[in-house]
Amino acid sequence: MLRLATERWGDALQTRLPFPALHPVLRSLRLPAGATLSARMARWGLAIVLAYGLVALLTPLLIHLGVLADPNAGLANPIYAPPSLAHWCGTDRLGRDVCVRTLAGSGVALQVVAIALVLALLIGVPLGMVSGYLGGWVDRVLVLLMDTLYTLPVLLLSVVLAFLLGRGLPNAAAALCVVYVPQYFRVVRNQSAQVKAELFVEAARSLGAGPLWILRRYLLRNVITSVPVLLTLNAADAVLVLGGLGFLGLGLPETIPEWGGDLQQALTAVPTGIWWTALYPGLAMFVLVLGLSFLGEGLEQWLSGVGNP
Numbered sequence: 001m002l003r004l005a006t007e008r009w010g011d012a013l014q015t016r017l018p019f020p021a022l023h024p025v026l027r028s029l030r031l032p033a034g035a036t037l038s039a040r041m042a043r044w045g046l047a048i049v050l051a052y053g054l055v056a057l058l059t060p061l062l063i064h065l066g067v068l069a070d071p072n073a074g075l076a077n078p079i080y081a082p083p084s085l086a087h088w089c090g091t092d093r094l095g096r097d098v099c100v101r102t103l104a105g106s107g108v109a110l111q112v113v114a115i116a117l118v119l120a121l122l123i124g125v126p127l128g129m130v131s132g133y134l135g136g137w138v139d140r141v142l143v144l145l146m147d148t149l150y151t152l153p154v155l156l157l158s159v160v161l162a163f164l165l166g167r168g169l170p171n172a173a174a175a176l177c178v179v180y181v182p183q184y185f186r187v188v189r190n191q192s193a194q195v196k197a198e199l200f201v202e203a204a205r206s207l208g209a210g211p212l213w214i215l216r217r218y219l220l221r222n223v224i225t226s227v228p229v230l231l232t233l234n235a236a237d238a239v240l241v242l243g244g245l246g247f248l249g250l251g252l253p254e255t256i257p258e259w260g261g262d263l264q265q266a267l268t269a270v271p272t273g274i275w276w277t278a279l280y281p282g283l284a285m286f287v288l289v290l291g292l293s294f295l296g297e298g299l300e301q302w303l304s305g306v307g308n309p
Contacts, residue, residue, distance in 0.1 A: 036301070038297065038298045038302055040298075041295075041301075042295055042299060044294050045293070045297075045298055046291075048287060048290065049288075049295060055103055055106050056111075059100075059103045059107055068100050069097050069100050071096060072096060074092070074095030077095035077097070078091060080092070081095075089276055090276035090277065092262070092269075092277045093269060098276055098280050098281075101257040101262060102281050105258055105259045105262070105284065108257060108258055109239055109242060109243075109258070112169060112173050113239055115170075116172075116173040117176075117177075120176075120181045121231065123181050123184075124182070124183070125184055125185075125223075128187065129219050129220065129223065130142075131143065132189040132193040132195075133192050133219060134211070139189075142185070143189070146182040146185045149181070150183070154237065155244055157179050158175050158241050158245060163250055167250065167252060175245070176242065179241070180238070183230060184230065187226055191226065195219055195223060201214060204218060229300040232299060233292070235296075236293045240289060246260020246263070248260075262278075263282055266281070
């Protein structure tokens with residue numbers, strides 16, 4: 001029904017719009033025959049994430065070649081200059097180019113989030129497998145520890161850890177890492193507890209296979225399937241948490257372009273009609289979170305075999 005409604009909506013707009021150039025854009029909104037909503041979400045999410053990755057790779061190179069200005073250089077520019085040909089997104093209160101800082105902030109956000117989630121993955125997955133397979137007092141201790149961390153609000157725990165560790169890129173990644181370790185632990189631990197009761201695990205154990213061999217050979221490949229979905233959804237949440245830390249002044253140093261820090265500096269200028277210093281960093285954060293959420297939801301529907309046409 002969603003595909004039929006979209007096609008009717010596009011046809012109705014096509015008959016009313018007098019501009020033929022807009023018709024291909026409207027046709028692109030239709031769901032193709034046989035495609036599911038989850039497939040479209042995953043496709044658009046992947047395109048957005050790849051676009052941000054390309055921007056993150058090219059921006060430092062363009063800055064080094066002199067094509068883009070230094071994101072921290074602003075003494076020669078007027079402060080709070082509106083968007084123009086010289087500065088496409090305007091300048092901030094220090095005369096820094098908002099467009100360059102927004103582009104550079106994408107690489108910083110992806111770098112911090114990637115480091116944090118990879119560390120959380122490397123810690124949470126092995127601990128969950130060991131806890132679910134061994135059971136006993138090891139399982140009880142690890143579950144108690146992870147449940148304690150899991151019950152704390154994500155932003156509150158991140159703020160406390162960032163305050164204790166101090167500002168910096170590795171410190172922000174470490175603060176985010178601790179937040180997401182319990183999520184990977186809980187998912188992997190529950191699946192490991194189910195998989196260890198399967199017949200092929202019992203057969204391997206009866207043939208003399210040790211715990212390390214069983215964990216690496218049988219459990220890992222069966223419990224890792226749900227990790228990509230959780231990884232993308234956690235990445236979207238981590239971008240927001242990192243922005244919140246920067247907004248509170250607990251994220252990265254001021255010399256590193258970061259969306260949350262730029263939003264905090266733009267807060268006092270918004271009531272005076274200077275909108276561009278807050279619009280572009282906030283829009284960049286919103287689109288990245290939207291792309292990661294689309295990718296995660298699409299992967300979840302695809303892996304679960306549920307598609308809503």
